[in-house]
Amino acid sequence: MFRIVSFRNDSILQNPAIKKRFEHYLDVQNGKKIAHYLIAKKTPLSIEKLNNFTIQELWDIHKKTRKTFNKLNHQVQDGKLSFKEIPTPQISFLDLKVYIASIILNNCHFCERSCGVDRTKNQRGFCRLSTESVITSAFLHIGEEPPLIPSGTIFFTGCTFKCIFCQNWTISQEWGSINKLKEGRIIDPQSISQIMADLSKNGAKNINWVGGEPTPNIHNILKSLTFFKENVIQLWNSNMYLSPEGMDLIVDIMDFWLPDLKFYENQFAYEMTQAQNYWEITTRNIKQAYDFGTKEMIIRHLVMPERVAKDTFPILDWCSQKTEQAFVNIMGQWRPEHKIHRNSAYQNLNRRLKGEELQDARNYADKLGILWREVS
Numbered sequence: 175m176f177r178i179v180s181f182r183n184d185s186i187l188q189n190p191a192i193k194k195r196f197e198h199y200l201d202v203q204n205g206k207k208i209a210h211y212l213i214a215k216k217t218p219l220s221i222e223k224l225n226n227f228t229i230q231e232l233w234d235i236h237k238k239t240r241k242t243f244n245k246l247n248h249q250v251q252d253g254k255l256s257f258k259e260i261p262t263p264q265i266s267f268l269d270l271k272v273y274i275a276s277i278i279l280n281n282c283h284f285c286e287r288s289c290g291v292d293r294t295k296n297q298r299g300f301c302r303l304s305t306e307s308v309i310t311s312a313f314l315h316i317g318e319e320p321p322l323i324p325s326g327t328i329f330f331t332g333c334t335f336k337c338i339f340c341q342n343w344t345i346s347q348e349w350g351s352i353n354k355l356k357e358g359r360i361i362d363p364q365s366i367s368q369i370m371a372d373l374s375k376n377g378a379k380n381i382n383w384v385g386g387e388p389t390p391n392i393h394n395i396l397k398s399l400t401f402f403k404e405n406v407i408q409l410w411n412s413n414m415y416l417s418p419e420g421m422d423l424i425v426d427i428m429d430f431w432l433p434d435l436k437f438y439e440n441q442f443a444y445e446m447t448q449a450q451n452y453w454e455i456t457t458r459n460i461k462q463a464y465d466f467g468t469k470e471m472i473i474r475h476l477v478m479p480e481r482v483a484k485d486t487f488p489i490l491d492w493c494s495q496k497t498e499q500a501f502v503n504i505m506g507q508w509r510p511e512h513k514i515h516r517n518s519a520y521q522n523l524n525r526r527l528k529g530e531e532l533q534d535a536r537n538y539a540d541k542l543g544i545l546w547r548e549v550s
């Protein structure tokens with residue numbers, strides 16, 4: 175089921191802009207820095223048990239422990255403290271996150287939809303996932319942005335959007351009914367950890383959490399990291415429609431961000447994805463990810479027919495003002511997939527992108543000083 179393909183192309187990593195903007199990413203690969211999830215595993219809690227607290231008290235402990243994590247992280251990354259000499263705590267920051275995630279499952283709000291279903295009782299929300307994660311494939315992906323390949327990509331089924339043009343609709347939307355799984359296999363956290371180990375042993379530059387959408391699987395992703403030990407970059411490849419709580423659980427853990435930013439106009443976004451307040455939610459989360467971590471990020475923007483002035487330009491304006499150090503992958507691979515070609519309301523989208531539309535987008539990025547060539 176899992177394909178391992180060998181491929182190395184390191185010349186892009188010598189690019190001066192990549193070296194400057196992706197320092198943590200490159201240093202973890204060289205063993206000079208430590209992946210954030212490993213620091214979270216060494217960050218101690220000031221309590222001995224997790225089950226005596228309300229959810230609010232647990233979030234308060236999380237907030238307090240984050241300060242300890244940040245301090246430890248700086249000391250280790252700056253070489254003032256040897257990672258190997260830090261004792262392993264009885265309960266770690268990562269354990270706390272796993273525990274909080276298990277409670278959120280009772281009233282699911284990993285994403286902004288806040289369905290409130292009890293996934294532990296097999297109730298299903300918009301994404302239709304119970305507590306179990308389903309993986310369709312995991313392999314060394316050579317189709318990602320050049321600095322990321324080979325990327326140890328793990329594809330989950332299910333999504334928090336229902337894009338009418340989705341190119342991955344068989345795994346994001348039509349992967350199965352409640353009783354019958356059409357795509358993928360159910361997988362437990364320990365097995366996910368074994369997949370990560372295989373991918374990193376075979377040369378993955380990062381572990382790339384994707385789908386579908388990784389957000390409904392936060393609980394199993396965090397748990398799998400408690401079994402994993404390798405110093406490998408954790409990369410979040412997502413539509414970024416997480417709730418504030420979902421973001422809080424992963425923002426300290428991920429080293430690198432690969433967010434989508436597709437729409438500026440909320441009404442159009444809703445028609446395309448069934449997601450409310452697309453712009454406010456996704457930019458809130460992208461900004462948090464950017465500000466909180468090392469600012470190592472590639473924002474993916476898919477240019478769509480007749481949407482360059484309406485979506486692409488304001489999105490690029492926002493990126494140049496709010497995430498100045500991020501690269502933007504200006505993507506020209508729009509295809510009228512899935513339901514779009516059957517929907518008469520969107521006949522204007524039922525064609526490939528014109529060369530001049532992509533060029534307009536890229537010229538505008540150049541005008542704003544956005545770097546895109548290295549990653550597009």
Ligand code: SF4
Pocket residue numbers: 282283284285286287288289290291298299300301302303333334389390
């Ligand atoms: S992950 Fe989002 S869509 Fe899925 S059940 Fe939870 S809140 Fe609903």
